[in-house]
Amino acid sequence: MAGGPAYPVGYLDGTFVPAEHVRLPLLAPGVTYAASVFEGIRGYRMADTQGIALFRLGEHLERLVRSSEVLGLDEIPSVEEMEAATLGLMARNPVDEDCYIRIQVYVAGDGEMTARGPTGVAILARPRPQLTERLRQGVRCQVSSWRRIADNASPARAKAAANYLNGRLAGLQARADGYDTALLLTEAGDVSEAPGACLLIVRDGALIAPPVTADILESLTRDTVLACARQGGAVQEVIERTVDRTELYAASEVMLVGTGMEVTPVVGIDRFTVGDGYPGPVTRQLQDAYFAWVRGAATTPEGWLTPVEKQLEASE
């Protein structure tokens, strides 16, 4: 897994095993035909207790079930089963820092392209420090010549491995052209999202988000940041609507939001500077509000933080 070695204990099909044993079989449709869905979940060190809590675990697992349904998987593990597996894994590992959990649900066995099972579940976790430099300085994006996959071809709403070829192509192009990452437009030419994050813009005091019908992943971070904005005084209005390409260049601020990207300022798009070329005040305020929520420094909505500490005690 990119970014550092996994913690020593992993999970595979109902059993806790050494992390190096968590491998997917070559002949599985989950490998060859990408019949595979996943979630990436962050654990943060809490501001007060210094313990670790997982952010919006239940909702990530609900999305995993929905993604599995879209792909037609059989015997989809329940949210409760996956929650127990995830917390069991965290309890068995020496986790005392910010971390990241990857859960993959896939078609195992050696069936054909349309095989629905057997369903495999694999989980690994690893430390994941925040990329403070990038959060402070922001990133530069290229509007890709690759189009975002359409809902009636490869639905972005499902967090399916297959969808990431689209983001990979756009990301490779952006990197080759000297940018940090890409922004994708829909087939209709509207703004969709980045390869691994959703996008928000600020115009005339309003925070604007492309709608969930813009071939985006229905991001929990997008939902969290919109909730932060509705609660705080960073903007006058929060609007979900179609965003035109040229609004990217006209926006006073642009940010990428996602579990991995957190709330990352965008300071340049194509050859244009966003605002004055530095992260803007709304982005800064939303970053602060977001980090206060994920670290439990401000009161979050019920159920958004699942402490790992308690589970450690419970499993002893």
Ligand SMILES: Cc1ncc(COP(=O)(O)O)c(C=O)c1O
């Ligand atoms: C394509 C894509 N869009 C958006 C997001 C953000 O989703 P979330 O905030 O639920 O992590 C991700 C994952 O982080 C993603 O891979």
